[in-house]
Amino acid sequence: MDELKRNLLDAYQRGFPVSPTPYKDVAEKLGVSEEQVLDAVKELKASGALSRVGPVFKPKSVGDSTLAAMAVPTERLEEVAEMVNGFSEVNHNYEREHCFNLWFVVTAPDKARVEAVLNEISDAAGLEVLNLPMVADYHLDLGFALQWN
Amino acid sequence: MELTEADHKLVEVIAPGLPFVSRPYAVVGEQIGMDESEVIERIEKMISLGVIKRHGMVVRHHELGYRSNAMCVWNIPDERIDEIGEKFSSYDFVTLCYQRPRRLPDWPYTLFCMIHGKERDAVLKQVDVLAEECGLQDVERAVLFSGRRFKQRGARYAMKESQ
Numbered sequence: 001m002d003e004l005k006r007n008l009l010d011a012y013q014r015g016f017p018v019s020p021t022p023y024k025d026v027a028e029k030l031g032v033s034e035e036q037v038l039d040a041v042k043e044l045k046a047s048g049a050l051s052r053v054g055p056v057f058k059p060k061s062v063g064d065s066t067l068a069a070m071a072v073p074t075e076r077l078e079e080v081a082e083m084v085n086g087f088s089e090v091n092h093n094y095e096r097e098h099c100f101n102l103w104f105v106v107t108a109p110d111k112a113r114v115e116a117v118l119n120e121i122s123d124a125a126g127l128e129v130l131n132l133p134m135v136a137d138y139h140l141d142l143g144f145a146l147q148w149n
Numbered sequence: 150m151e152l153t154e155a156d157h158k159l160v161e162v163i164a165p166g167l168p169f170v171s172r173p174y175a176v177v178g179e180q181i182g183m184d185e186s187e188v189i190e191r192i193e194k195m196i197s198l199g200v201i202k203r204h205g206m207v208v209r210h211h212e213l214g215y216r217s218n219a220m221c222v223w224n225i226p227d228e229r230i231d232e233i234g235e236k237f238s239s240y241d242f243v244t245l246c247y248q249r250p251r252r253l254p255d256w257p258y259t260l261f262c263m264i265h266g267k268e269r270d271a272v273l274k275q276v277d278v279l280a281e282e283c284g285l286q287d288v289e290r291a292v293l294f295s296g297r298r299f300k301q302r303g304a305r306y307a308m309k310e311s312q
Contacts, residue, residue: 009206009213016205018192020185021171038169041206045169048212052166052303055192055201059247062152062160062200063306067249067261081299091304095296096220100256103220103293107304130256136248138234141202144244144265146213 001049004032004040006148009049013143016053056141059134064114065107066133069100070125077102080125089117100130152200159183159191161306166207209301215265217272217294221279222258224251224289230259236283237262242275257289269294 007030017025023041024034044050059065072080077095084093084104093104108114115131122129152160158181167173174192175185183191195201210218225233230248237246237260245263262279266272273292280286 009208012205013208014203014205018174018189018196018204020174020189022167022173023169023171034171038171042169044206048209051207051209051301053169053206054163054166054303055160055195055204056207057160057164057304058200058202062157062164063304065304069256081297085300088305090300091302093300094218094298096293097296098291098293100293101296104300105304107306109306130252132249132252132256134247134249136231136234138231138238138246138248139243140238141245143203143205144208144210145241146208147267 001148002040004030004036005044005049006146008037008040008044009146012053014141059137063107063109064111064133065105066114066118066131067103067105068118068121068132069096069104069130070102070121070127071099072102072125072127074101080127083124084121087117087121089113152195155183155187156191156195157306159188163192164303164306166303207303210265211298214267217266217269219264219266219272219276220293220295221262221264221276222291222293223260223262223285224257225260225285227259233283233285234260237279240275240279242266243279258291 019025023037027034027037081102084090089106089108090104091107095101096103106114106117118129118131162177162180168176170176174188178185178188196204234246234248237243242264243262244265247261248259249261251257251259264272264275276292
């Protein structure tokens with residue numbers, strides 16, 4: 001990865017300018033052109049290393065969300081994962097090494113919709129869903145310190 | 150903070166990420182009939198009130214070589230959860246730390262922390278460091294490494310139901 005991309009990921013996981021021309025402001029700080037910054041973020045996005053540039057909301061400050069898990073028989077995992085993915089309210093959906101092997105995050109405008117989605121998923125899979133909403137958040141999210149070596 | 154209807158509309162258009170154009174705040178504002186200056190003002194307010202935890206590049210760890218993503222869960226007694234949660238959060242390698250409810254009998258764990266590492270063994274060592282330095286060697290725990298990622302994207306906050 002080139003130096004500009006590394007600098008962008010190191011310096012701007014937080015504090016991205018909220019000004020009329022943020023990419024230009026970033027470019028000036030890094031001593032490059034606005035076009036170079038725009039090209040770099042487009043390339044980072046295309047490579048998959050960058051999910052997006054924008055806000056990370058505090059959980060439950062906008063709408064409601066929960067982490068949920070299911071213990072899915074191995075031979076049904078792909079089929080159930082695909083069904084779960086079909087819900088637009090599901091934004092993360094991972095396999096994990098445990099008897100609870102499918103973990104997903106449901107985000108919706110309110111708690112009633114979150115619970116409705118969990119019930120629909122549970123009914124469609126014919127499996128219990130473990131509902132694990134956040135109770136407290138201890139981590140001040142400052143972004144992730146990447147090791148480039 | 151109570152978000153207004155205008156805030157919610159704005160959240161909906163910025164949550165998927167800003168466009169890669171010279172005036173991104175003007176472009177997202179156009180989608181909801183809001184001036185660039187009002188978009189900026191409302192985002193600044195959400196940042197200052199903590200509704201937005203951070204604003205900037207959101208990376209995908211796996212694509213950057215962090216392939217060992219572990220959710221480490223601990224059965225911390227209720228009265229020690231705040232203390233241990235704050236301790237865990239002071240470690241650089243802990244990327245998220247939440248309290249969540251116990252669901253007995255299947256799920257005894259109360260404190261969740263996420264560790265994104267390049268090597269599985271290194272992550273397991275970091276979990277041992279947490280246990281030793283926080284005096285949790287005897288606390289029941291589990292380390293759930295991730296396997297396949299079936300979906301990974303930012304949350305959507307559309308008010309309309311999509312199903």
